[in-house]
Amino acid sequence: MRLANYGLYRYRLPYARPVRWSDVVEEAAEFLLLRITCAQGLAGVAEMTIKPTWTGASLRSLVASLEDVFLPLLKKLDLCDPAAVRARLEGIPENHAAKALVDNAVWDLQAAARGGPLHRAWGGAPEVPLSFTVTRQTPARMVAEAVAMVERHGFKTLKIKGGQGLSTDVEAMHGLRHALGNGTRLYVDANGAYAPTEAGAYARAMADAGAEVVEDPCAFAPDATFTRLQAASPAPVLVDFYCASPRDMALYIAAGARAFSLKPGRLGLSDTRAMAALARASGCRTVVGMFGESALGTLAALQLSTTLPPGSLPAENSWFLAMTQQILVSPLVITQGSIRLPDAAGSAGLIDWNRLEPLT
Structure with missing residues (x-):
């Protein structure tokens, strides 16, 4: 298969309320969609979340790297083997967002060529358990939102965004446990908010408050400091932002890491499968x-989740619920905390292209 054409589409999906991330407050989520079409007429699609502090790329810089570097390279390649395509992309340094976007679109094209979803080819089940992410608010509002989402969608696991100060994070965790009881699993993500000297005490406090794992309590590297942090923490330290490749993961494993977040929306399906x-x-x-995906990005990420072994945490990719609009023809439905993936040969045919146009 050879690339015959491509399209780039920017779109914004409003949030039901302002969302406070660790670095910014947003009224809407912004995305770039890549559609690639091969000479046989098959299409593959993928989206990238536009957040420079997450990806290192703005919309303009991402479009420029795609059109100036990666899409011209893609025209020279056989698209039948996504892993081989990704290996060629790695010949260009950095540009992680562009590589992930192209990688995921090529995998979606592979699904179209196979005539069925990736999870079927990979031996995964179509039913996927999910968690929901409760972002930074006052503890009372975090509790109210968590209770509402558990009651509405049946979530059995919640990821709690920390980083508001130790006392506030502890208050939120205790409030959630009191409101939800012991039937809901909780874990916390501090987004590297605390100093390395504070991280050990923070991890212990979160574990004492009921956190099953503690994600990115501070900025770290796969070194002796991390080894000491993990050894001193009652709960696994979930490694996310500071691990950006299989090579990074191998270094963290050697340093004693016990848990990892895999983000196809950030790193691409090829690397996250590895x-x-x-x-x-x-x-x-x-x-x-979770990488701030819309419903479209959720479908790509959950293909990987179907293949993870027992004992894995439920996938975090329910963030599309925070948005008031989507670009798919049919909504994704979460029942009893799980979603059933559509039996579709890729995602291009699931997009309402007429609905997408006014959002661009």
Whole structure:
């Protein structure tokens, strides 16, 4: 298969309320969609979340790197083997967002060529358990939102965004446990908010408050400091932002890491599949992490989640619920905390292209 044409589409999906991330407050989520079409008429699509502090790329810089570097390279390649395509992309340094976007679109094209979803080819089940991410608000509002989402969608696991100060994070965790009881699993993500000297005490406090894992309590690297942090924490330290490749993961495993977040929306399906295999071989827990995806990006991420072993945390990719609009023809439905993936040959045919146009 050879690339015949491509299209780039920017769109914004409003949030039901302002969302406070660790670095910014947003009224809407912004995305770039890539559609690639091969000479046989098959299409593959993928989206990238536009957040420079997450990806290192703005909309303009991402479009420029795609059109000036990666799409011209893609025209020279046989698209039948996504892993081989990704290996060629790695000949260009950095540009992680562009590589992930192209990688995921090529995998979606592979699904179209196979005539069925990726999870079927990979031996995964179509029913996927999910968690919901409760972002930073006052503890009372976090509790109210968590209770509402559990009651409405049946979530049995919640990811709690920390980083508001130790006392506030502890208050939120205690409030959630009191409101939800012991039937809901909780874990916390501090987004590297605390100093390395504070991280050990923070991890212990979160574990004491009921956190099953503690994600990115501080900025770290796969070194002796991380080894001491993990050894001192009662709960696994979930490694996310500071691990950006299979090579990084191998270094963290050597340093004693026990749990990893895998984000196809950030790193691409090729690398996260390799990371999932490495984690499995090393006995590490994994979760498919949230990257601010819309419903479209959720479908790509959950293909990977279907392949993770028992004991993995439920996938975090339910963030599309925070948005008031989507670009798919049919909504994704979460029942009893799980979603059933459509039996579709890729995602291009699931998009309402007429609905997308006014959002661009």
